[in-house]
Amino acid sequence: MNGVVEVANKNIKKILRKMINNHRGWHKMLPYSLLGYRMTVRTSIGATPYLLVYGTEAVIPVEIEIPSSRIILEAELSDVDWVRKRIVQLTLIDEKRMVIVCHGQLYRQRMIRAFHKKVRAKIFKIDQLVLKRIFPHQDEYKGKFAPNWQGPYMVRKVLSGGALVLSEMDGTEWPKPINSEAVKRYYV
Structure with missing residues (x-):
């Protein structure tokens, strides 16, 4: 688990470095870098961490100012329809997580195969x-x-x-x- 935290911290630092010019003011940009980190699709699982936790993709602040088609469709729903849609999303969250676990396992197998293609056994003999x-x-x-x-x-x-x-x-x-x-x- 500690390795996962180190990788996450490293990636958050990379995002922060791209957002700030010097080392000052990084704490002001931290919430935005965390949002970016949580909303970035991971290649290994094929989904965002936000989707894994909440069962739906996050709404970014820009989508509130300039509504995307997803936001417009949700805004046109009545409260009852929106609640129904959200309950369906939450009931499907376990299924989404299982699909993501399968995706992660397939990704791991691909990485192992790619690694083993490059590895060649070194065979040595006496007096060599x-x-x-x-x-x-x-x-x-x-x-x-x-x-x-x-x-x-x-x-x-x-x-x-x-x-x-x-x-x-x-x-x-x-x-x-x-x-x-x-x-x-x-x-x-």
Whole structure:
């Protein structure tokens, strides 16, 4: 749940940045950015958060000043007809939510398939030469203009789960295994 809140906060910040010129006055624009966030259709669910909560799309302030066709149709309804229409909307809210859950599941499956299309299993063999990635948190890291790979090293053991035991070219074996995602093949 915490990740969802972080993503929401990040998106609200993006909206706010587009609405203000400097860091002053952001609190005045916050209600508008929240409204925009709640009324934006999420690709993952195919609906707005407002629709999920209230069962109908929100009326934006502009629609009150310059009525849209939806507002005009609702304004022409009698109070009894409007109440009936609203009750129908509320009775269908569970059905809308189920459709949105199905949409979300299909979207998730599409994302998984797209991810798996790009992922190729790295298969290493003993005595194969590899290069090891240098990550920014490592002591070997020399800045962004320095090489990203070091080596070559030799694969000594291939462990289950994609871990490798490497050795220096002189044969001294590393004490810790390394994830195969952090190495690539070295071609001589």
